[in-house]
Amino acid sequence: MHGWSRLTLAPLLKRRVFSSTQQDETRTLVSEALKEHRLTWKGGRVDAELNRARFGSLTVCTLRYGAEVHIEPDRLQDFMLVQVPLRGRACIECGSDRVDADPDCAAVIAPNRPLRLHWEAGCEQLLLKIPRGKLEAIGLRAFGEAATGPLDFSPALRLDTPIGAAWCSMVASLIHLLPTLDDGAPRPPAAWLEHLEDTLMLHLLYNQPNSWQARAGLAPALPRRLTLAESYMREHLSAPLTLIDIARHAGASASALTRLFQEHRDTTPMNALRALRLDTARQKLKSNAGASVTEVALGVGFGHLGRFSEYYRERFGELPRETRRVTG
Incomplete structure (x- = not known):
């Protein structure tokens, strides 16, 4: 067991x-x-x-x-x-x-x-x-x-x-x-x-x-390599990042960084990156009525529009164009 x-x-x-x-x-x-x-x-x-x-x-x-x-x-x-x-x-x-x-x-x-x-x-x-x-x-x-x-x-x-x-x-x-x-x-x-x-x-x-x-102000501090990785992701959302890229800039091996994300975020680094890109895309669609779905997808690192829409619907329960229609 x-x-x-x-x-x-x-x-x-x-x-x-x-x-x-x-x-x-x-x-x-x-x-x-x-x-x-x-x-x-x-x-x-x-x-x-x-x-x-x-x-x-x-x-x-x-x-x-x-x-x-x-x-x-x-x-x-x-x-x-x-x-x-x-x-x-x-x-x-x-x-x-x-x-x-x-x-x-x-x-x-x-x-x-x-x-x-x-x-x-x-x-x-x-x-x-x-x-x-x-x-x-x-x-x-x-x-x-x-x-x-x-x-x-x-x-x-x-x-x-x-x-x-x-x-x-x-x-x-x-x-x-x-x-x-x-x-x-x-x-x-x-x-x-x-x-x-x-x-x-x-x-x-x-x-x-x-x-x-x-x-109470007693939340445990996150490991420095985890915060470095997340900061690097946020600063390079549109770049074609790999796990090796992120780990290198965080000063960790790929396996060590993966363990950190599993322990503190209950996910993998690349899934965390995808979630961050999707959340940023949603913010842009809601705040900028003039932005096209394609522009937003490319701006957060999604080169395949169909896959972007699929991931977006899985995370938010609606398609990107539906978010834009509601907020536009």
Whole structure:
């Protein structure tokens, strides 16, 4: 399971809530255990299973559907959710952000984010549910008045980094301790267990970019090579840039720069460049009614007009000429 062995998960896998091969039963039982949601079955055999345990105020689960599914819950409201694919992939849309989650990339879903999820057939995930009230109490201790405003997270959490690996280790430690919470088992001191629980939440609040952190002025500084690369992109949008060009001007190898973008932007350098070009093109189409689509495309480095239109519609849901028509 790519870093989450059966041995690591064993204490959780012994706490089965249900297993089912029936669509209606699965939706009902998952709704009761987690949250009411709309569930669309896309194909494949239903082979659902939910295992769940509580550690203090936290709830940790493993969930699979077997089949490919599309899930539409309402906003979480009362809790935050971290989804970690154990195997397979999922597309998680948090408001305007999209996370292509896999065993190397989890999703941190803030309570007020609109949410849509698409799990591929065979996807199985570890879910960590954190109550909003507990999170707000920890946030006040960490950030003071900055934590009284709305909480929003950058949703992509890379697990193939030292910070991400440390978070996984903390979750694994909680799972290992589950047998100590059973009736009759030798129980660790309550204060120590609460400390572990709080540390897991503080790790996310301090290390995963979020609105409380930013308001407190504690947002972690971006690596210099990443900011150099992004500055070079913005200054040379119309040039035929390659990954080697960008990496050289950032003082990094192509592979090192790619890792930086994956860790801090959840994308590749060239995809980030394309997004920057498209965003700039949209600004130009909206602000200059006299500009032609061709002029704008060439001005931001797109030499193929058809491909520009295709990328533009994929990002903004409309064609460039439709943006120009609305704003012209």
